[in-house]
Amino acid sequence: MRLAGLVDPNLDRADAVAREFGCRAFGSVEQMLTTHSEIRAASIAAPTVHHLSIARSLMEAGLDVLIEKPLAASLAEADELVQIASRNKCIAQVGHLERFNPAVRATIPLLSQPMFFEVHRLSVFTPRSLDVDVVLDLMIHDLDIVLSFVDSPAKEVRAVGLPILSGKVDIANVRLEFESGCVANLTASRVSTERVRKLRFFQPHQYLSIDYGRQEVLVFTVGADGKTGGFPTANPHIQVAKPPVTAEEPLHAELKSFLHAIRDRSKPLVGLEDGRRALDLALQILAAIREHGNKVGFATIAPSRQ
Numbered sequence: 001m002r003l004a005g006l007v008d009p010n011l012d013r014a015d016a017v018a019r020e021f022g023c024r025a026f027g028s029v030e031q032m033l034t035t036h037s038e039i040r041a042a043s044i045a046a047p048t049v050h051h052l053s054i055a056r057s058l059m060e061a062g063l064d065v066l067i068e069k070p071l072a073a074s075l076a077e078a079d080e081l082v083q084i085a086s087r088n089k090c091i092a093q094v095g096h097l098e099r100f101n102p103a104v105r106a107t108i109p110l111l112s113q114p115m116f117f118e119v120h121r122l123s124v125f126t127p128r129s130l131d132v133d134v135v136l137d138l139m140i141h142d143l144d145i146v147l148s149f150v151d152s153p154a155k156e157v158r159a160v161g162l163p164i165l166s167g168k169v170d171i172a173n174v175r176l177e178f179e180s181g182c183v184a185n186l187t188a189s190r191v192s193t194e195r196v197r198k199l200r201f202f203q204p205h206q207y208l209s210i211d212y213g214r215q216e217v218l219v220f221t222v223g224a225d226g227k228t229g230g231f232p233t234a235n236p237h238i239q240v241a242k243p244p245v246t247a248e249e250p251l252h253a254e255l256k257s258f259l260h261a262i263r264d265r266s267k268p269l270v271g272l273e274d275g276r277r278a279l280d281l282a283l284q285i286l287a288a289i290r291e292h293g294n295k296v297g298f299a300t301i302a303p304s305r306q
Contacts, residue, residue, distance in 0.1 A: 001259055004039050007032055029057050041091070041262055043255075044068060047131045052077040055092075059084050064091035066258045069144075070136045070282065071275030078276040085272055091261050093254075093268035094275030096144040100253035103215045104145060106245045107208060110219060114149050117184035117201040122192035125165050133168035135161070135282050135289075139188035142199060143285075144270070144278040149201070152180035154281055159288035164191045174285050217243050 005024035008014035014025035026032040032039065041064040044054050051072050055065050065085075071094050072078040085092040098104055119142045154176050161172035171189040178184070197212035207220040221239045261268040 001040070001262075005032055005036055029054055033057070033061050039063060041065065041258070043095075043258075045095075048136070049073050049131065052081060055081055056084055059088045059090045059092070062088065062090070064258075064262050066093045066095060066255075067272075067275070068095040069097075069275065070132065070140055070279050071272065072279065075276065075280055075283065078272070078279055082272045082276065091258075091265065091268060092272050093258050093261065094270045094272060094278075095254065096141060096270045096274065096278065097250045097254055098141045098145055098212060099148070099270050100248075100250040100257065101212050101215060102245045102248050102250075102253075103210045103212060103217050106217050106243045107149075107210055110206075110208060110217075110243065111149055112203045112206070113180075114201045114203045115182050117146055117149075117182070117186070117199065119146065119184065119186040119199045120196050121187070122189045122194060122196040124193065124195065125170070125191045130166050130168065133161070133172075133286065134170050134188045134190050135172050135174075135285050136279075138190060139172060139174070139186055139285070140278050140282050142186055142188070143281050144274065145199060146176075146184050146186070147277055147281065148274070150178050150180060150182050150184075152178040152182065154284065155179050157281075157284045157288045158292075159285045160292050161286075161289040169286075169289060172285070172289060174288075176281075215245055215247055217245060219243060 003021055003023045005026055006014060006017055006021075007026045007029055008017070009027055011025065011027050014027065018025035024036065026035070042058050043066040044051060044058070045068045046054055048070055051067055055067055058065050067081070072081060081092070084090075121138050121142055123138060156177040157174065158176075159172060159174040161169035164170040170191045172187070174184075174186045176184040176186070195213070199210045199212070201208055205222045209218045209220075210216075219241045221241065223237060257269050260266070
């Protein structure tokens with residue numbers, strides 16, 4: 001496959017990028033569809049409020065789509081996307097990028113019964129993605145990972161969040177309890193002075209630490225035979241291991257996976273149902289943040305559309 005074109009209502013910007021990548025520029029999806037019939041698939045990297053309208057036009061024209069996270073602005077819109085994809089028999093993938101992080105992939109075979117998560121995703125402030133708050137912008141990556149690891153619905157959500165440099169929540173802390181008994185604490189910030197992307201979790205006899213940025217996994221196993229795997233340990237009964245990880249740019253891996261699903265007409269690794277599940281939990285968190293803000297007399301965010 002090759003890059004056939006790009007769409008941007010700012011034609012000057014579209015032309016500049018098109019020249020860089022040797023493809024055509026279009027001012028609208030409709031223009032692209034009527035003048036370039038050979039296009040088979042598209043990546044939707046527009047503001048979230050436009051995901052439904054753009055994806056609807058593309059899928060009803062028979063194109064497969066990769067939709068950036070969050071999947072939609074509301075659960076109703078997410079459900080409509082699921083229905084449109086099913087009706088038109090389209091391959092539809094959601095851009096939850098960390099699923100394709102090599103460290104995450106290396107951890108999946110090690111999962112047994114995760115019972116406690118501690119997750120931190122901190123970033124410096126940038127003017128991008130300010131159409132959504134930090135939960136839908138950053139935390140949703142980790143919500144998707146935790147949901148895929150736990151494979152259990154959340155039954156209790158407690159959260160607090162504050163706007164700092166934008167009109168939406170810029171920093172949030174969440175405590176989740178799942179029906180399986182697992183508990184997860186997550187912190188996300190887009191107003192920090194450093195960049196941190198780490199996920200740690202405990203399961204019976206093991207503690208695992210994932211560094212998304214370094215693409216590394218450390219596994220601490222209790223009750224082992226004293227072997228440390230080359231890592232220093234204060235306790236001879238704790239074995240420390242570093243599973244092999246094949247480095248790869250997650251975005252490259254995501255696009256490869258999408259193209260593979262298109263060619264084989266197979267289910268994508270992160271389908272619309274996964275995107276809806278993460279969106280549902282993110283919206284529950286936003287509701288909990290609003291409730292907490294009302295309780296303490298501090299308005300945090302306006303109600304979102306469900």
